Amino acid sequence: MMYRIKITERNKICLKNSVLFSVLISILAQIYIYPFNTRFVLGVGVIVIGLIFSISENIYPVLIGIITGTITASIRSIGLLMSSSSYSNDIIMQFMPAAIFYIIYGILGTIFPLTRRNKSIIHLYLSLVSFDIICNTAEILVRNMFSISTIKVIIITALVRAFIQCSAFLIYKYQKLYIKTLEHQKRYAELNLMVSKIYAEAFYLQKSTNDLNTIMREAYNLYEMNKDKEEFSVKALSLAQNAHEIRKNNDRVLRGINQLVQNVEKVEYMSMSEIFCIISDNTKRQIDNVNSNIFIKFKLEEDYSVKRYYDIFAILNNLIINAIEACSGDNMINVIGEISQKELLLDVSDNGTGIDKDVLPYIFNIGFSTKFNEETGAMSTGIGLCHVKNLLENLGGSIEVESDIDRGTKFLVKIPLSSI
Template identity: 70%
Template sequence: MISKIKITAKTKLCLRNTILFSILISVSAQIYIYPFSSRFVLGLGVVAIGFVLAITERSYPLVIGIISGILTTLIRSFGLAWASYSYSLEVVIQFAPAAIFYFAYGMLGTIFPLYKQNKSILRLYFSLLGFDVICNLIEISVRSMISLDAIKIIVFTAIIRAFVQCMIFLIYNYQKLYIKKSEHQKRYAELNLMVSKIYAEAFYLQKSTNDLNNVMKEAYNLYEMTKGEAQVSTKALSIAQNAHEIRKNNDRVLKGINALVENVEKTEYMSVSEIFSIISDNTKRQIESINPNIFIEFKLEKDIYIRRYYDVFAILNNLIINAIEACDDKSTISVIGEISEKELALIVCDNGTGIEEDVLPYIFNIGFSTKFNQDTGAMSTGIGLCHVKNLIDDLGGSIEVKSQVSMGTKFIVKIPIVKL
C-alpha cells in the first residue's frame, strides 16, 4: 500500500526560502579575495549566510550550508575554467574547502539557531563572530594552512565581517519596522475616516430622535386637548404611539453605534495637521479612482490639538466630497485651515460648476439636493450638508457659503476653539 506524503504550507515555505537563500549566498560568494597570497578565500557569501540565518527561522540552515557550499564550489571552478579554457578535477579541488566552510556554518546554524540570538545585537554579534572564526579554522585545517598569521587574519576579518552583518541586520530591522508603521498608520487613517462617518450618522440619528420625541409630545398634547373629538384624538394618539415606537428603534440603533464607536481604539486628542494628513491621503486615493485630473491641496500654517476631531473629520469629508462632485477636468480644490486664539476656520473652495443663486438659501435643508444618479435618475438623499450644518450648530460655530455658477464655490466654517 502506497502512502501519500503530505507537504504542509510551512514546509513548502521553508523549502522555497532554503533554495532562494542558497542561490543568493552562492552568488554573493563570487565576490571574494585571496588574503596573504594563498589559496584561502575570503568571500562576501559569509556575510550573506550569517545575515540570512539571523533574520529567518523558516528555512533549513544545514541544507542551506550544503547547497551553498556545492554551488559556490561549482561556480568558482567553472569561472576559473572559463578564464583558463581548461576544466579538471584539480580546479574543483582547489575550491572544495570553501564548501566545507558552508557545511560547517549550516551545521552550527542548525545546532545554535542565529535567529534566536537576534533579540540582542551583542549576542548576535558574538554568535556571528564565533561562527565565522570556527568555520574558517575548519577550512584552513582542511587546506593545511594553519598558522599564527592565518589565525590572526581570520579573527580580524571575522570581527569586521560580524560588524557588517549586524549593521545590515539593524538596517533591515529598521526598514521592516518602518513598513509596518506605515501600514499601521494607513489602517489607522482609514479607521478614523470610517468612524467619523459613523459618528456623523449617529449625530443625525440623535437629532432625528430628539425631533421624534418632540413630535410624540405634541401629538399626545393634541390627544389630551381633543378628547371630546373622537376622530381627531384617535389620530393624534396613533401618531404619538408611532413616534414613540420609532424613537425606541432609533434608541436601540444609537446604543449599538455608540458602543461600536467607543470600542474602537482611538486617541483622546488629535492635531489638526494629522486630521489634514489623513483626509489628504484618503481623498487623493479617491480622486485617483474618480477623476485623476482634479488637483487638491491642503494648507495649514499653525497647529492645535482638539478633542472633538471626529466632528472635524465629518465636516471636512462632506464638504470635500461635494467639491469633488462639482469639479471636472483640471479643476482645483483647496482645503485651508486657519487657527487663531479663539477659533478654527476651515475653508473648502473649488473652481467647479458652482451653485445657482436662487438655490443657495436651501442647500442646508434636509432632503434638498440638485444631484441625481445619471443612470437611474434617482435623486441624492440631500443629507450631507444638513449633517455639516447640524454638527457646526452643535459646536457653536457658523458656516458661510459663497458661490457663482461656472466660477466655483467656497465654504467657510468657523468653530470656537473652546468647543473643540
C-alpha cells in the same frame, strides 16, 4: 512497517525558501578574493548567508549550507577546469574546503538560530563573528594552512564582515518598521474616517429619535383631548404607541453605535496637523481612484489640538467632497486652517463650476441637491451640507459661502476654540 511522513504547508515554504536562498548565495559567492597569496577564499556569499539566517525563520539552515557549499564548490571548480588545459585533482581540492565552510555554517545556524539572537544587536554581532571564525578555522585546517598570521586575518575579517551583516540587518529592520508604520497610519486614517461617518449617521438617528418623541407627545395629547371621540382617540393612541416602539428601536441602535464608537481605539485629543494629514491622504487616494485631474492643497497656518476631532473630520470631509463634485477637469481645491480671535477658521475653496445665486439660500436645507448620478439619474441625498450646518450649530460656530458660476466656491467655517 511503513511510516507516512506528513509534509505541512510550512515545510513546503521552508524547503522552497531554502532552495531559493541557496541559489542566491551560491551566485553571490562567486565574488571572492584570495588573501595572503594562498588558496584560502573570502567571498561575498558569507555576508549574505549570515544576513539570511538573521532575518528569516522559514528556512532550513543546514539544507542551505549543504546546497550552497555543493553548488559554490562545483561552480568554482568547473570554471577553473574550463580555463585549464588539463584535468587536475588539485583544482577540485582547491575549492572543496569552501563547501565545508558553508556546511558547518548551516549546522551552527541550526543549533544556534540567529533569529533568536537578533533581539539584541550585540548578541547578533558576537554570534556572527563566532560563526565566521569557527567556519573559517575549519576550512584552513582542512587546507593545512593553520598559522598565527592566518588566524589574525580570520579574526579581523570576521569582525569586519559581521559589522557589515549587522548594518544590513539594521537597514532591513528599519525599512520593515517604516513600511509597517505607514500601513498602521493608513489603517488608523481609514478607521478615523469610518468612525466620523458612523458618528454622522448617529447624529441623524438621534435627531429622528427626538422627532419621534415630539410626535409621541403630540399624539398622546390628541388622545387626551379627544377621549370623547372614540375612533379618533384610538387612532391617536395607536400612533403614539407605534412612535414609542420605533423610538425604542432607535434607542437600541443608538446605544449600539455609541458603544461601537467608544470601543474604537482613539486618543482624547488630536492636532489639526494630524487631521489634515489623514484627510489629505484619504482625499488624494479618492481622487486617484476616480482618475481625476483635480489637485488639492492643504495648508495649516497654526497648529491646535482639538477634543471633538470627529466633528472636524465630518465638517471637512463633507465640504471637500462637495468641492470635488463641483470640479470636472483640471481644477484646484485649497483647504486652509488657522487660528484667529479665539476661533478656528477652516477655508475650503475650489475653482469649479460654482453655485447659482438663486440656489445659494437653499444649499443647507436637508434633502436639497443639484447633483445627480449621470449613469442612473438618481439624485444626491442632499445631507452633506445640512450635516455640516447642524454640527456647527451644536458647536456654536458658523459657515459662510461665496460662489460665482464658472469661477468657483468658497466656504468659510468659524468654530469657537472653547467648544472643540
